[in-house]
Amino acid sequence: MPRLDITVEICGMAGDGTIAAGGLLNEAVSLGGLFVLAFDSYPAEIRGFGRCVTRARIGETPRIALEEPTHVLISLDDEQSLSRVPSLASNSVVFFDNRPPSYIPEARSLAAHLGHPTILYGMPMADLAAGAAGTTRGKNLTALGGFAAVFGIPPVLFQRVISKKFQSKGDKVLEANLKSFDAGYEYAQKEFSERLSAPFPFPEAASEGETVLTSGNQAIGQGALDAGLQLYFGYPITPATPIMEFLAQTLPAQGGRVTQMEDEISSIGAVLGACFAGRRAMTATSGPGFALMTELITHGVMSETPAVIVNAQRGGPSTGLPTKTEQSDLHAAVFGGPGDSGRIVVAPTSVAECYSYTLKSFQWAERYQIPVIVLTDFYLDNRVESISPLKPDADAAEDRTLLPDPDAKGPYERFKITESGISPRAFPGMEGFVFKATGLEHTEAGLPSYTPENHTKMSEKRHRKLLSALADLPEPEEFGPEGSLDVGVIGWGSTFGSVLEAVESALERGLKAGALKVTSLFPYHANHIRRFMHRCRAVLVPELNFEGQLADLIGHLHHRDVVRLNRVTGQPIPPTAILKRIEELIGAEAE
Amino acid sequence: MKEEHYVVVGNGPAGNEAATTLRDKAPSARITLIGREHRMCYRPKLLPAYLSGTIEEEGLYALPLEHYQEKDIKLRLGQRVVGLIPDRKELVLDHKEIVPFTGLILAVGGTPRIPENLHIFRELMFTLKTVSDAKRWMKHLREVEHVLMIGGDLTSFAVTQALLDMGKRVAFVLNEESFRPLRSSPEIYEEAAHVLKARGVEVIEGRRVRGMSRLGQDSIEVMVEDKRISTQMVGAFFGLVPDVGFLVRSGLHIESGVLVDETLHTGSEGIYAAGDCAQVYHPALRDYWVSIGHDNAANLGRIAAQNLLGEQIEVRVPAESIFQVDGIKVNTSWWKEF
């Protein structure tokens, strides 16, 4: 029997409780021992007129990408759900409210767009909620009740996660939500009694899940905490805000501080100041805020001050598409700002990596005395994944700063030229070490100097430091068979999960394909990447941007043009789309 | 030009025959077939055999999914029609959807009838019209040894045989309510009683059921006139009534079915009825009749479809063959089959 691997989608209008229902669903099935990868999409406006969709891939094995088609659709608003019809599997299961507020013409009816063999479960979601709890607002929970009954998921799993979510809101609210869920469950048990054998049988709930559901943003926050973060400065912006929210709840308890600044410029300024003084500090922002920070980031480069900056990308340019995902800040992260201002840019590809990369970033930043940019995107920040409980490395909080030799003779030179490019670093106020710091080009002693020789020497020093860092940064990872490949797919960030799934599917079909995961985007492991490229007849680089920013960055390493697969739909790229391109490329090569 | 949209309500033999005929004669029209049950079209006649385990569930189904794909018929199952507005040519579905049509064929079939005086005992009785009903029977039959049949329509005799085949003990209350939709006659009555007794069925003759009560999990007491009969399960077979509640106040006329003329036309433009829900006057009987059985239904479905598309075919059934059930003559010979 094939192991369960389905995509469940909840779709509604803003205000229907779509995202909340998705969260509960994910938590409940995760509690039952299943693996979840989920991602929501919602309108940008705080009280928007718009479609909310939460998609979850649920299975018996861990998954790393959302996939199409959708097997189960829970519609909280049929008109909004109409657009989801093309992405439904032919034998999909659809839950819908069969007592909508008004009559709907056939042309706009969800049910009318779904014929046999789609299995329809019509239930009076809003009426059941109103009948049980006195308000229609629990209709998302009655829908979940129906879902649980049809798929044979023990209601207690839902009841537990509902209790957890609502217990802080008082007994009345909690009771209303539980009653709504129960009403949906009981209704479905009774009305669908003969149709409870859905086409996608869920396994008997395993022993309690070993995994925890964690979002990318939570993992980043936890990574920073476990790294011994002391100070967080930030200004809210989607999709980075949850990091600040998480830290606001956790960091003070650990003795740290979270400060909301007046804007992003002051945020990065405060981070640099804290780090200059030897504290661990961080900020997180998205494209528009990151753009404001770039001048001061290059100040960090020039003054060789460590800092950790999370850039959670969203659709741009400018305010752009605040609640849609995109990977279009790569160039800004790598090159943004004045001057030859090389800095470290890393891009995790999964929730677990969000944790481990954030955790490590502080040490990289300290060791190489440089700002480190953790580049994520909406799809990675807001997705939840079932992962093993996060555990820090034993030495995660350890300061890796190369300190000056206390016995050294002569005046201390803060920017001393060394082979590695790393100068021993003293902190302000450290006894016996007086130093000067500036954003102007400077001598080893920190005094301004604009001589051709000095600027050349210092630029070389800062560049050497990056090369030293490269050895410390994660190497690209290769997946797939050794030897020559028909197609090699290079993926980065949130897109890599889809790349890997596509390559796995291609291999299952007997195609010679491989994948390369690149997480160190600057500096990057050119030799390694080149080696991989040279094994491939065609190199495919799927990215969620229009221009192909990674392809631009590393494409020159190959002796043929790399093939770009660019999407700017604001939505994740499904593995099937990459697989299709792989097949096309192999077909074209064969001709 | 406005797109033609033909809607057929009812996923039985009449409805399917109508939809297929419409497709064959109107290649470019949009055709929607709406069925109340979630199941594909099946043969209700086989339900007793399914009940006794003689055939598997798969054997019940009449048409594969490919048929609808090939004929480009949109199959909408599990959707209930709750209203019809003939003037606007719109159907209202239970989930508050309005479906416009240019032509409509009503082939909704029947639903089990329960006489008024037994209404309050509905929960205690089993009826058999759908696969779901059959599944309920099968589940319950595992627990019981004795079944009391009351009413006695055409299905009841096949069910009785199925129960006997399963080794159950059967009692049968035979009275004038039996034989629906046929009128009882002394000959039919005598023969039925005779055949049932010969099969080992306890026949309780000419008595009216007054009431029943549950004494325990599998124990029901039925009051037949002044006599009390203990049984474990009660099967109610009082014939079918057309499932046309949604037509009330629509402007169409309903009695034991939708009243139609000889061309199956309801009198409202573009609306026809066929199968078990169409009620037609027959001159030789001087009475209205309702079709029963698969072949009749399919035949009527075809004629309704042809007439909807402009033909004027009259339903002409010889009086003596009206009381035929799937080719077996009702008045005397069909008992032999039992």
Next chain:
Amino acid sequence: MRSHRQNVGTPAVSQEVYSEDPADFFYMKVNVPCQSACPALTNVPAYIRALFEDDPDGSYEINRSANILPGVLGRICSRPCEDQCRHGEPELGEPVGICHLKRVAADRRSRKESAPAKLPYSGKRVAVVGAGPAGLAASHDLATVGFEVTLFDAFPEPGGMLTYGIPAFRLPRSMLREEIERILDLGIILKAGVTIGKDIPMERLLSEYDAVLATLGCYGSRRVGVPGEDLPGVISGLEFMMDVSRGRPPRLGKKSLVLGAGFTAFDCARSALRLGTDEASICIRRTEEDFKVTKDEVFQAKLEGVKILPLLVSQRILGDTAVEGVEFVRTRPGAPGPDGRRSFEPIEGSEFVIPADTVLVAVGQESLSLEAPGERDSKGLPVVDRETFRGTVPGLYFAGDYVTGPGTVIGAIAAGRAAAERIARDLTGNIFRRKSIRMREASITDRNRTWDYIHRNEMPTVNPPESRLVHYETEVETGLRPDQAAEESKRCYLCYLHYEIDMTRCIYCRYCIDSAPRDCIKLVDEVLLNEAGAVAGFKETTVWRDVNAVVIDNSRCIRCGECVRVCPVDCISVTRVELVERMGEEAAR
């Protein structure tokens, strides 16, 4: 309404305000469907609310002030209100048991009520001829506004059809007498057993009284008009019912056929089964769908054993010395008539016979001619102006079924009351009762949304059905039990509450729409007004920039109050809007 029209957004009414603006009457018609559907304009939400608050006396009085005979109507009213009840709209379930609750109020009242308020004697005397529902209602209204009323009736008992037509198993006589007594107690002089036009000439009444109101009802039985109608065993349905009511039931055969499809046909068939016939069948030309009686009545009749034989029409009544059977032909629907209703035509050559030994003819009733001065129409009946109830002789008025043909009890009561007001105005030049719209500040109720899902409480009846047939007087319906009545009274949405969003304070957050039970709160571009200035509709929009207002469509609103509870700026006001009758000084003002 003028004072706070939907798109104006004035604050809630802070005190009691009365209006006679046509726009406000239009509002009532659209938004309080039960009260508008009642010919007597009974304030349904108010009396159900009173009952919910455990005040049966108050509930009864609200009823009585509009419909005079709540105990009677609570049993046998034709219930036009329930057909219009918002709870009965397709997606909302079953209508509230408005009629059954009326009976609860009547049955449970303390009977300690004081006599109705009476205006001082005006010096005018009015004769009312016919003590049926119309005559009783008119007498009541005239007596309460200061007229001396003398009520004549040809029968020994007052009540008209209530007493002589409707069977006791549907309308117990003790209760009926009690309610009639209460009317007569207003000082009305009853002269029973006196036939005007025979015992006393109409001219004499006209000369002795300032006005005469004739509410004579419809006591003529229509004939089928087929051969054999005069055979022994063929009985007029109306006469049969009257004889039964007088305690002189005729002997019936074993097999009775009832011709007709109205209340009388059902009363005949059900009475026949109680009086010893073995089989009673109602023969109708059309189908059950066309019955004018309630569904429940049909069900109860069938339960008792009445059979319905549809799609046939009698051709001849057969028999040599007495009825032996009826020859029928089948009918079929024909072409639609001018009213859109299709006639049912006989099918040629479809003759067949149903054996029977009793035939009860209940094919209709009509008004009988009257010895009285004035012009006559083609049927020989007095010419009456239906607006003013005036005949062609000064001082002579007509009302009720006598004018309109057989109608409903509630219709007759409403007509009697309207005629009384007309007479009172004609005689004095004063207005005594005046309809106005009363608006009062209100708050959302304690109604819980879960109450909207309570199923209609069905009327308990005497069972098994055989036991009803033993004693003719056994009332079939036993009345809602107290627990049922409490539950049923929770079901009323209280449509007299008017919800409105103050657009000057609304922040367009749309929380109300999220919590709305149906499409009752709308985003609109424009509010459409009719000529009277009342809200007649909305131009809705889904384009955000076109949204000019968030409005509550009170014709869709089920008064659940959710919007008020979720509104973050408290900009939704509730007003209690009722159509009331003001009497005496208040009315004159």
